[in-house]
Amino acid sequence: MFHEKEAVIEKLTGVKSSKKSYYTELKRTIAELERKNKKLEVLSDIAKGFHVHRPIQESLERVISQLYDMYPMQRISLSLLIDGELQLQSMYPDILAPFPAGTIFPKEESLYWKAAERDIIVIHEFDESTIHFKEEIALARINIYHLCIVPLIVKEELVGVLSFGSEDRINYDISDIEFLRQLSDHLAVLVENARLYQAVLQGRDEWEQTFQAVADILILTDRNQRIVRCNKAANDFFHVEELIGSSFHELICRESHHPCPFEDSFYTNEMKNYQLTIQPERVCDIQTFPVIDEKQTSIGMVIYIKDVTEKIRTQAQLEHSGKLAAIGEMAAGVAHELNSPLTAILGNTQLLKRSMGQENANYNLVEGIERSGNRCKTTIKNLLSFSRPEKNETTQCSFQQAAEDVLSLIGFQIEREQITINKEFAPDLPSIKGNPHQIEQVLINLLLNAKDALLSKKESKKIITIETGIMEHAQEKGNYISVKDNGIGMEENVMKNIFKPFYSTKYKQRGTGLGLSVSLDISKSHNGTILVSSKKGSGSEFTLWLPQEGGSP
Incomplete structure (x- = not known):
């Protein structure tokens, strides 16, 4: 009797139905919270797994694997804006690659560009009878008919476009769109950081190759004149496999210069030029450039060394050849002026010797004149011979x-x-x-x-x-x-x-x-x-x- 009355009261008051609604609402709320938490976990995991030194292909694989539990997507692609052109950068998986990496999407025929220019998330569905865009033609070949296109924006600047593809329709609600926007914001920053890192890395590699390719010696020292970096030419010149950590003063100056001549450049914060003989028989032009910090204090030096030994020797040879040429011109003039009177003197002495005979008291004097004339003639001949341009x-x-x-x-x-x-x-x-x-x-x-x-x-x-x-x-x-x-x-x-x-x-x-x-x-x-x-x-x-x-x- 009691239970019957209780049932009648519940029917009249609606208590039981309220309990059912309450539990249903609670279950739905818990499910939404779990979904939100899952989305937050996805954002966190993607951020943690997106390393600047990791290939973008691996990062995209991680993104789609994290999203697949919530959205049954089969394909993800990343297109980046490079020099004003939207270029396909990477995709996952490779077997679902309707476009090769590097494909450029023209604005007039690209669905990706439509989403990028409007800065909106585009949910696009098509079939073979409604194909208008370049992406649709290629995606239809791999049975992808449903797209979610998300622009990547950093500081109000377009970075690229992220595209998710699936065979079947995915029903997105407002919370899904908000999640995709948050995801795109995260990925935009991560992608931009990765691009900047790669640009810095490429620039560093280019400078490293340039640094090593310089034929002259380049050395970087710290404030204590310890070598912290040098190029291959430095190791080759000093015949040392590893110069890093050694003292630049001991390497260059040894015991011959006290104090070190390069200290002047370090303490005055000015570029200096030197010419020193370093290594046996090697003359080098040396330029020092102080490395200045934000406080205008020297924290090291960049040192450029050029071996000019051969240049100096060549200059010496040219100087010597120039002197010989001048001597040659002078000797030719002297020879021209002296040969004529010498010829007359030697000719007349021979005539005198024939006319007077050896018994003549002056015969020895005439012979002495002849010997002196021949000596002058030999000297002029040798001078001309020595001063002629050298032949190898x-x-x-x-x-x-x-x-x-x-x-x-x-x-x-x-x-x-x-x-x-x-x-x-x-x-x-x-x-x-x-x-x-x-x-x-x-x-x-x-x-x-x-x-x-x-x-x-x-x-x-x-x-x-x-x-x-x-x-x-x-x-x-x-x-x-x-x-x-x-x-x-x-x-x-x-x-x-x-x-x-x-x-x-x-x-x-x-x-x-x-x-x-x-x-x-x-x-x-x-x-x-x-x-x-x-x-x-x-x-x-x-x-x-x-x-x-x-x-x-």
């Missing part, structure tokens, strides 16, 4: 003859300084193959250096000895000619540097520091060398050694 031709050369020819040119210049010249020539010394002019040039440099060394000596007995002979060097037989003086000699640290271009212990007006450098180059071009022995206070000896087989200057 080899011929059989005699060290003795080269020495005699050189002494005829500068012997008087040396002897007038009260310097005695001794000649110790080996008899029957075989000739060698070489360039006579270049060998004479080496001898002139060695003799003039010996003379300068003796001029600095206070003792009255000053001697230069020229010696020729045969000796072995590096297990090879060859001829040598040495120039020895009893001058002031050299210290060991000076001997280490004498063949470096522009290194000189003389005053500037007495030397350029190129003589020995050029001489060594000439000897090497003949497959020979120059040997040096010296002792401070006891004199020096320079020996030009050339192989008897000759070289190729």
Whole structure:
């Protein structure tokens, strides 16, 4: 009876039906909350899984796999705006690719462009009888007839278009559209960041390739002059596999410069230019550029080094050739002016000798005039020969003859300084193959250096000895000619540097520091060398050694 009354009351009051509605509404609300949470999880997972260094293809795969539980989509594609053109960038899966990557969609025929220009999410459905757009033609081939097209916007600028495709219709409500808008906002930022990262990465790679391709040396140091970066040319030049972390001062200056000359550039925040001899026999132009932070404080240096050794040597050779050309012109003029009177003098002396006979008291005087005239004629001939433009031709050369020819040119210049010249020539010394002019040039440099060394000596007995002979060097037989003086000699640290271009212990007006450098180059071009022995206070000896087989200057 009680239960019957309770049932009647429920029917009259509608309590039971209210409970059913309540539970139905609660169930629907919970389902909506779960769906919203699922959407939030999707947004979070997509953001976490979208890495700038990961290929976009992988990121798209992650997006569609996350969305598939909510929306049965079969295809996703990403088109980006590049230089004003909408270009298909990537798609997933590859087997559902009606367009190849790189396809450009024309504005007039593209459904993607319609959505992009209006900045709205387009839900588009079509069949084969209603095809109007380029995308529809291609998608119909893979049975995709339903599209959801979402523009990607960053800072009110179009980045691209995201397209979802499915075979069947998907019913989207307002919450779905809002979710897709949020998704597009997330993806737009992520895609733009990925593009910017790739652009920076590409720029870095291009600069790295440019940096490594520069033939000259590039070095970046920190505030403590430690090398933090360098190009391949630096490693090759210094013959070191890894320069990173080493001290730039110790690498360049070693013990020769204290304090470091590059500190001036660092502390003044100004670009500086230097020219130093670094590495054995290498002259380099060096430019330093301070690296300045926002506080206008130097935090490091960019250092550019160019090896100009060959350029300097070429300039020295050109300078030498120019001097020889000037001497040649002068010698030609002198020869023209002197040859005519010399011819008359020599001709008349021969006539006088014939007319007076040997018994004449003046015959010896006439012979002396003839010898002096012939000597002048030989000197002019040698001067003309030495001053002619050089030819890189080899011929059989005699060290003795080269020495005699050189002494005829500068012997008087040396002897007038009260310097005695001794000649110790080996008899029957075989000739060698070489360039006579270049060998004479080496001898002139060695003799003039010996003379300068003796001029600095206070003792009255000053001697230069020229010696020729045969000796072995590096297990090879060859001829040598040495120039020895009893001058002031050299210290060991000076001997280490004498063949470096522009290194000189003389005053500037007495030397350029190129003589020995050029001489060594000439000897090497003949497959020979120059040997040096010296002792401070006891004199020096320079020996030009050339192989008897000759070289190729």
